[in-house]
Amino acid sequence: MDSLEHLNPQQRAAVTAPSGPVLVLAGPGSGKTRVLTYRIGYLLSQLGVAPHHILAVTFTNKAAREMQTRVEKLLGHTLQGMWLGTFHAICARILRREQQYLPLDASFVIFDEDDQQALIKRALRELNLDEKLYRPTSVHAAISNAKNNLILPEDYPVGTYRDEVVARVYKRYQELLISSNAVDFDDLLLYAWKLLNDFPAVREQYARRFEHILVDEFQDTNLAQYELVKLLASSHRNLFVVGDEDQSIYRWRGADYRNVLRFEEDFPDRQKVLLEQNYRSTQRVLDAAQAVINRNRNRTPKRLKSTPEHGEGEKLVLYEAVDDYGEAAFVVDTIQQLVAGGKARPGDFAIMYRTNAQSRLLEEAFLRAGMPYRLVGAMRFYGRREVKDMIAYLRLVQNPADEASLGRVINVPPRGIGEKSQLALQLEAQRAGRSAGLILMELGQLGKDSPHWQALGRNASLLADFGALLGEWHRLKDEISLPSLFQRILNDLSYREYIDDNTEEGHSRWENVQELLRIAYEYEEKGLTAFLENLALVSDQDTLPENVEAPTLLTLHAAKGLEFPIVFITGLDDGLIPHNRSLDDPEAMAEERRLFYVGLTRAEKRVYLVRAAQRSTYGSFQDSIPSRFLKDIPADLIQQDGRGRRMGKSWQSDSHRGWDHSYNGTWGSRPEKVKPSHAPILQPRFRPGMRVRHPSWGEGLVVDSRIQDDDETVDIFFDSVGFKRVIASIASLEILS
DNA sequence: GATACTTATCTTTTT
DNA sequence: GATAAGTATC
Secondary structure, X not given: OXXXXXXXXXXXXXXXXXXXXXXXXXXXXXXXXXXXXXHHHHHHXXXXXXXXXXXXXXXXXXXXXXXXXXXXXXXXXXXXXXXXXXXXXHHHHHHHHOHHHOOXXXXXXXXXXXXXXXXXXXXXXXXXXXXXXXOHHHHHHHHHHHHHOOXXXXXXXXXXXXXXXXXXXXXXXXXXXXXXXXXXXXXXXXXXXXXXXXXXXXXXXXXXXXXXXXXXXXXXXXXXXXXXXXXXXXXXXXXXXXXXXXXXXXXXXXXXXXXXXXXXXXXOOOEEEEEOEOOOOOHHHHHHHHHHHOOOOOOOOOOOEOOHHHOOOOOEEEEEEEEHHHHHHHHHHHXXXXXXXXXXXXXXXXXXXXXXXXXXXXXXXHXXXXXXXXXXXXXXXXXXXXXXXXXXXXXXXXXXXXXXXXXXXXXXXXXXXXXXXXXXXXHHHHHHOOOHHHHHHHHHXXXXXXXXXXXXXXXXXXXXXXHHHHHXXXXXXXXXXXXXXXXXXXXXXXXXXXXXXXXXXHHHHHHHHHHHHHHHHHOOOOOHHXXXXXXXXXXXXXXXXXXXXOOEEEEOOOOXXXXXXXXXXXXXXXXXXXXXXXXXXXXXXXXXXXXXXXXXXXXXXXXXXXXXXXEEEOOEEEEOOEOHHHHHOOHHHEEEOOOOOOEOXXXXXXXXOOHHHHOOOOOOOOOOEOOOOOOOOOOOOOOOXXXXXXXXXXXXXXXXXXXXXOEEEXXXXXXXXXXXXXXXXXXXXXXXX
């Protein structure tokens, strides 16, 4: 490999570091992927390491694919035998191979978010818990968090009564997963860790196989992932990790950037390389980004330097739209102008936002302008009901024990198996100690001769009909190809007639099913198991259409690892960036800041910072104030776009003009405004009898108010729309009397 | 049991 | 404003 001269001294130091633990702290745009690919190339061609002795972990499947092609390009030939993928994909692969150590059989499936939620709800119901009090999402988050920290149900720490409840749900949830012959995302990591931890022979086997382990985006690993990697590297310690604390944005998923610090403690002899030379952005962009991130503590200070070719660069452009429609219009207009003027190509642009919901208005604006765009993530294809239903059918065929899938499709299309019959079936299954799917198939096969027929009474015949279908498919699954099986199911269900009602909606539903079928053809060789595993582990993130010359719409999270000549960051309002839910937690706020930093550092040449003075949330208009992070960017790096509303320099740090006054003229002068609170609210601010004003519903009378979930819920009778229930911190109510 | 309609509740971010 | 959950009606 003679190409090492293409690297700068720091990069070269990282690539050629001697075996053993290596920590590379890589600022944005510093050639992180380059270092990883060269390191792999170096191991292979200079040190003579065989490909199958290398394990490389990336954050997304897309990053894995990219790394594969880049390494191959570097070597000049194809590369086989190296394990390369996300933590979840690699764990799934290990678990399939070592399935005999697990409480599951070989056909186990991976539950997605919806299935997990459904199972949690079921556990809650079985334990007679109030879903209002123990919200499925929050209970699930607690359980997921426990798993990410390698805490098993029996070890769940119980401090409060709530913990005790969560522990019970956790235990039951896990039983349900196992009896469904299924794992959730967290189980993939947890089981893999437990396998290596509990069985030294297995650990040895993998540690011997993976002589060299490389981890990308190390700042976003959670404890389970870190411990897993440590076990794998326990004997040889050849662990090469690359990351940047400043780009850690997955704390809510258990990621802990302090793993970087832990790594330094656990491997005191580690090599450490700092990459500060930025090859992506102009110095202006970097200065702005650093001004934002420098306010965070607990980080390795870095000085990002641009290269001379980039020059000083342009100022960041700030645009303050009247509302979110104006925001979207500005984005599309600006792109059209730049493209028409030959200053940029459509593919040069990225439009970023904090929440997926924000994409809608932007999409509409692009549609109206007749301009194509590409959208990353957000429930597109795999989130569609018809697609999920078909996947559920296939999963059920693969694994009849799958309760979540069975529950999803047992009555889709409607076949007369309502709530009562389903309950009877479940009871019978529990009594017999077998899965509902197996009972169904037996009913289908034996009919009245089945011992369950009697028990199910008049429900039996419809259940048996469905069971017969299921049994037939199950029998066929090893005989015919995946696409044929798929077609067979579609036929038996008359699925097209069911979903395609000849409306435009109907046609598009059927097209989605056809698209899934097309993907099934790609898995004709690899088979059903591989197909399902891929569906579970390949995200929308990974399905970004390549080679399409169009602006890209994506969340700030999805933007990690990407770069674009021109970047729009939209929704720069308090409540979005930083997000409302992070306001009262300093750690969460630090992460919001990192998120903004990640967005800024995606840009090569130019950044547009866009916000709206009013935006519709929950379907009604709300006033908003500029993101507090805007104040951290020095004024001389920003230029305000003249087309925007002039509202003084309210975003500047030295201005003490209150936000409340900047809206005068639009709304007339107002009494004191109640601002969203940062700390948990302990005392109600509104009392029955008060007159208040809501931005869109006008004046009303407070009927009741109480503290709920650290926030104030207010019942108001509005003169215009009557009775409404609002959240005080969101509704920006004014007290009139 | 299916369907059409109404209401409540809410939303980060994703493997 | 979208969707899950709840209610009314066939």
